[in-house]
Amino acid sequence: MxxxxxxxxxxxxxxxxxxxxxxxxxxxxxxxxxxxxxxxxxxxxxxxxxxxxxxxxxxxxxxxxxxxxxxxxxxxxxxxxxxxxxxxxxxxxxxxxxxxxxxxxxxxxxxxxxxxxxxxxxxxxxxxxxxxxxxxxxxxxxxxxxxxxxxxxxxxxxxxxxxxxxxxxxxxxxxxxxxxxxxxxxxxxxxxxxxxxxxPPPAPVAKGHFTEGLRWVLRERSMRALFASSGTVQFFNYMFHTLFVLYVTTELGIGAGLLGLILAAGAVGGLIGAVCSGAVVRRIGIGASLVVGFLGFTLPLLLIPLASGPLPLVVAVLFVAEFLSCVGVMIVDIAAGSFQMALIPDAVRARVMGAYRTLNHGFRPLGALAGGLLGTAIGLHPTLWIATGGAVLAVLWLLPSPLPRMRELPAREEESAPVGAA
Missing domain, CATH: 1.20.1250.20 (MFS general substrate transporter like domains)
Structure with missing residues (x-):
């Protein structure tokens, strides 16, 4: 029992x-x-x-x-x-x-x-x-x-x-x-x-059906702040990941085997983050969990351009950075996913999430392109500083919104009139 x-x-x-x-x-x-x-x-x-x-x-x-x-x-x-x-x-x-x-x-x-x-x-x-x-x-x-x-x-x-x-x-x-x-x-x-x-029943087709999800994201204050933070992280994180393997292998001297172990440490951190996220949300609330998650995801990555010295020390720093960052990303993913489940009405849910993902995925190739161009122009190390520092600033989009002060999940809306309906 x-x-x-x-x-x-x-x-x-x-x-x-x-x-x-x-x-x-x-x-x-x-x-x-x-x-x-x-x-x-x-x-x-x-x-x-x-x-x-x-x-x-x-x-x-x-x-x-x-x-x-x-x-x-x-x-x-x-x-x-x-x-x-x-x-x-x-x-x-x-x-x-x-x-x-x-x-x-x-x-x-x-x-x-x-x-x-x-x-x-x-x-x-x-x-x-x-x-x-x-x-x-x-x-x-x-x-x-x-x-x-x-x-x-x-x-x-x-x-x-x-x-x-x-x-x-x-x-x-x-x-x-x-x-x-x-x-x-x-x-x-x-x-x-x-x-x-x-x-849930299918949504009625009304004027503006196709673009309603996009307009819902942009006009809902909390969702707009979450999108801006997430999009900023996507841009800078893909800038970072475009150069990460190249940087750690060529400039830090990390071999393929060690790199695999470092990435595995991140997976373990993600699993621990998934396990403890519920306790974090109960203790500090859904809004504060989003803030903590964004900072927990991005701040540890600053350790990577800081890493220097003997190889064992560099490897230890990279282990810590990957582990803590993946704990943070799980907290923010779980808190954000739960918030969106509660906030978005069923009638527009798939459209809102489709629009949200379209916007976010649009930042990925832009970040990768920027990372490649900057890495070529100014070098890998300075570009990693820009990428990791920029990602930390993503949390600033959340602070003026209602999200940080939100303790409980918002009450679910069961119905949502189409935007174009009279």
Whole structure:
């Protein structure tokens, strides 16, 4: 009995447990493909830097182009769960084309680009529907716990997925390792098929339906502040990550093995952040948790351009920076996700999240481009100072808003009249 009581309340509920189990399996599969697809491009097809750039672009482009229209589409649907199942099965089918083509000696870079784009598009569809389904599964007082469990699964996937993927690639070759990811999508679809949540009704189509989510983000003061902070972090963080591997390997002398361990420390920090986030929110409130999370995410990264001296000291500093930063990012992700679940009305939820993600994803390529240009013009070390310092300043967008003083989650709005309705 004591052991059962230690299990989070949501995991003792069959419907949420099935949903969470499917998501956890799928997230691990995603991490396998994250290492297996690039390795297939490099090891099997001899891809060069330009080809790898096109592959990454094909993967990221759907998030930028499709979040807004698919969010508008999802809000008009009565059965979003069915769309998620179809997206899972579609991703499995696309993924399976790669090992089949490899077995037939017909695998090409063009096929990798098409599959990367197609999986990215179906992932966008899955996610814009998922934001509404999760709300239908979870009562308001358990939003933080639900986000903690889902983000804990994500951290576990970050920790275990690359290792599993590396072993599968070594044993099976990169294309055949992707069968495991395809299977994870099938299992996710199976678990979704076994739940029957009461989904919110579809939103009526009115004038301005397509752009309503974008306008909602921009006019809602708290959401606007959260978007500005998140967008600023996205810009500077992608500037940072564009140069991080190059900097630590060429200027700090960190080898690939040590770098992997440092990144694993970040995954452990993320898992701990997911576990303790609920206690943080209960202790200091949802608004203060957002502020603490943003600072906890960005401040430790200042240690990276500060790191110098003997190699053991440099490695220790990088371990601490990655660990603490990933604790912070989990707190801010869980607090922000819970806040958005409570604040956004069901009738516009998919459109709002589609618009929010479109805007945020738009900062990523801009940050990466700025990082590359500045790194070339002024050097890696000064650019890292700009990137990490700029990210810390993102919290300033939150301070004038109502968010820092918000103790509890906002009361949910059940209905939202369309903006264009008379």
């Amino acid at each position: 004591a052991l059962v009581e230690r299990i989070p309340a949501l995991l003792r509920e069959r419907t949420f447990r099935r949903y969470w189990t499917g998501q956890t399996i799928s997230l691990v599969g995603d991490q396998i493909s994250l290492i297996a697809i690039p390795l297939a491009a490099v090891l099997i097809l001899g891809a060069d830097a330009a080809a790898m750039g096109w592959l990454k672009t094909a993967e990221l482009l759907p998030a930028l182009l499709l979040n807004l229209p698919l969010g508008a589409w999802a809000d008009r649907q009565a059965h979003r769960r069915r769309a998620m199942i179809a997206a899972d099965l579609g991703r499995a089918g696309l993924m399976l084309t790669l090992p089949v083509a490899y077995a037939l000696d017909a695998l090409t870079l063009g096929q990798l680009y098409v599959v990367a784009f197609g999986i990215g598009a179906l992932t966008v569809l899955f996610e814009v529907c998922n934001v509404t389904l999760l709300v239908a599964l979870v009562p308001t007082d358990r939003y933080v716990q639900a986000n903690s469990l889902v983000n804990g699964s994500r951290s576990t996937a970050w920790l275990a997925g690359p290792g599993i993927g590396g072993i599968l690639v070594q044993v099976l070759t990169a294309p055949l390792a992707l069968i495991a990811d395809a299977l994870s999508y099938v299992l996710s679809a199976g678990y979704l098929a076994r739940i029957k949540p009461v989904e």
